[in-house]
Amino acid sequence: MRFYGTMRVNARGHLEIGGVDSVDLAKRFGTPLYVYDVELIRNRAKSFLKAFRTMGVEGQVSYASKAFSSIAILQLVHQEGLGIDVVSGGELYTAMKAGFPPEKIHFHGNNKSPEEIRMALDYQIGCFIVDNFYELELLHRLCEERSRKVNIQIRISPGIEAHTHHYIITGQEDSKFGFDLGSGQAEEALKRALSLPLYNVQGFHFHIGSQIFDTKAYRLAVKKIYQHLALWKEKYAYEPAVLNLGGGFGIRYTQDDHPLPVEKYVEAIVGEVKKEVEERGLSFPKIWLEPGRSIVGDAGVTLYSVGSMKEVPNIRRYVAVDGGMSDNIRPALYEAKYEAVVANRVLEPRDRVVSIAGKCCESGDMLIWDLPVPDLQSGDILAVFSTGAYGYSMASNYNRLPRPAVVFVENGEARLVVKRETYEDLVKNDLPLTAYTNI
Template sequence: MSRVHPAGPMHADVLPEEHPVGPADDLNALEPTVWPRSARREEGVVTVGGVDVRDLAREYGTPLYVYDEEDVRSRAKEYVAAFHDGSVHYAGKAFLCTALAKWLNEEGLGLDVCSGGELAVALAAGFPTERITLHGSNKSSAEIAKALEVGVGRIVLDSYEEIARVGYLAQQMGVRAKVMVRVTTGVEAHTHEFIATAHDDQKFGFSRSSGAALEAVRRVLELKQLELVGLHSHIGSQIFEVDGFQVAAHRLAELLVAIRDEHGIELPELDLGGGYGIAYVPGEEPHDPKSIADGLREIVARECRAYELAMPRLTVEPGRAIVGPGGVTLYEVGTVKDVEGLRTYVSVDGGMSDNLRTALYGAEYTAALASRSSEAPPMLSRLVGKHCESGDIVVRDVWFPEDLAAGDLVAVAATGAYCRSMASNYNFVPKPAVVAVRDGRSRVIIRRESAEDLLRLDAEVEA
């Protein structure tokens, strides 16, 4: 049975219409916009941070999350430099561990957390609490109390109940909390429905158009134990166009004017969230941090001039844009299965338990044979996992060399964000290890789970 490649049969539904019908010019090439900045092919083998992927697989096993530490640090530095007159808070939901929190602290970033667990990681890393912002659409009393106890810098309020809850707990603990009101601006961001967060029909924040946001401001200002320092808005994730931010800034400025006219105050801070896109496949062109900063600064300044408002201090919350490009996932090929006239299925030793994004909202990725180079003809493939679901797909359509075989290592690029964070133990599969590479050296920053780790939580298993 022959494998499908450009000279062979191709079923009509193999590739969506928007995809190219042919493979990349060179299957051994590593597109710089997609792969970590240190990624190279040396004697045919992919290296990241100067480390051979074969050595990583031998020492740490597969699947394996690999982070280029210098890539992450350099992107963090670029955002801090670009927003030198504001604040950059890394969105911890993208990926978080104590090692990463320490890198971010050393590079001068703040940190956004949205659960007690993420806050616990930040505290374990010794992250300065005054540079932590607590998010979340349904914070528990315990989470709020812990945030107040350790003195986080900001709490973003998301509901009327939460205003009362934070106010009550702050009063009980004898502290005054700095808070922001999260506003849904009605912007329909150009992204997937599941990661668009500023339209009115969803769970986050207070609607500007209904008057709920202005009412939230009134309620906060009535509570002396809460200090309202600004407004927060986040329009979505994996966004490339700037028009959504322009509309959001305009509507936030209108709300700032309404607050000024009703209460005689001008709020000093404006948090515009994050959501800046990265390149997952060749051809995607993300904005660099400086152009993002210059664009947002110009948009807000223009709106403030139009409404005679003082320019607020800007905060942004990049997550994916800092850790996404520097992450790679390594897999070992287990089976290569030809489905005559349709496609070739390449099965690896991971899948939706370590990367849910493809199954969740059709995310696209770039993958490559990493343990060697090949001059074999390209075959159209689907990279799939080992789980008992037909939707267990890592990369829906990818060109691999026709001689790909069991035992080869495959690398999937741009997996630094939302892969480890969304990882599960489906089919009782332990989560992979996370390794950092830099200057030819590697180290574990999150160890691999074992079956014993999972059984330890089973109350019926004898100690």
């Protein structure tokens, strides 16, 4: 079993994270419990920034907060010198409550509401990533209301399909995101944006997908967009100051995943941009990246308590835990695969094979199929690795289950950063049916 970051097996034979015994964490904070290795997050953020310095180019690294958004994580990435991107009013509000500098925030989304845009304008965020013609016109009208000039980037669909799950491919032509490059939509968007006086068109954004393990798709996307940038310089006397390549850098979930070091992605992207600008006589832009999963994904571990077990003779042994699709929808949504260990018995022989079931009332609520484990007992603590991205952020109250707590661990200390929901939290917005209301 491969461990991540500060994880190790301590003298008690327990999984330890950030110098803290995971079994003690489960006893102190309860389960299910999201645990984040703060040192690993810090090191991952530093590695992105260091890669740009090593290449000798100006870059901006912004944490894609949709991967995991909370006040504490946003304060942490700010400490490490990152910006952030948000995709909703709720994520923006969280950033402001965290005290995040608004000039280091940029706003994504394919259907920003007028209320969300006004909110972002009032907070004076750094940049809007414009996704469609509707938004291009709407944002400018709202800028006119406030006599405000704003920075924008035009999101492009470059027509590149990365090899990943079809639900998380975003750069192909048939996508809800961005202006299509091949049909001329992207050029028309640029033409209109340049004509609108309250826009400073910083440049272009594209995001080709998620959980990508090589650099080929990034290099192809850069090459493709530069074929158009050379033409647009001639037609509109315009060169982008910023080229934003999004994120999508893969992490290791299982032994079958082989992600590249952060530096390899940055080297490939910067190298391809340098090659294109030199061949075409263009200016070198500032390069932006938006890592999310690759900052927090493998820094997260979810702890569960083992409950009931069921033997289907000659077929399968089911082991149920006290969470499931309510705190990790990815196996049901993407058929995502995970690895795990029994945190209180890490060193014991893993001579049994079981399937880990969630407690939600759905046959599809299965977290891991065919996991090697010791002979499990009710009350054992199961630690599922690489749950730091899209676990908490996609968690739900399905079956009226309260969402888990979140704990940060670092240097032998544990800090509660998101409280566990209570049953009272579940009903606090409910209203009683005291009388029928005429509509």
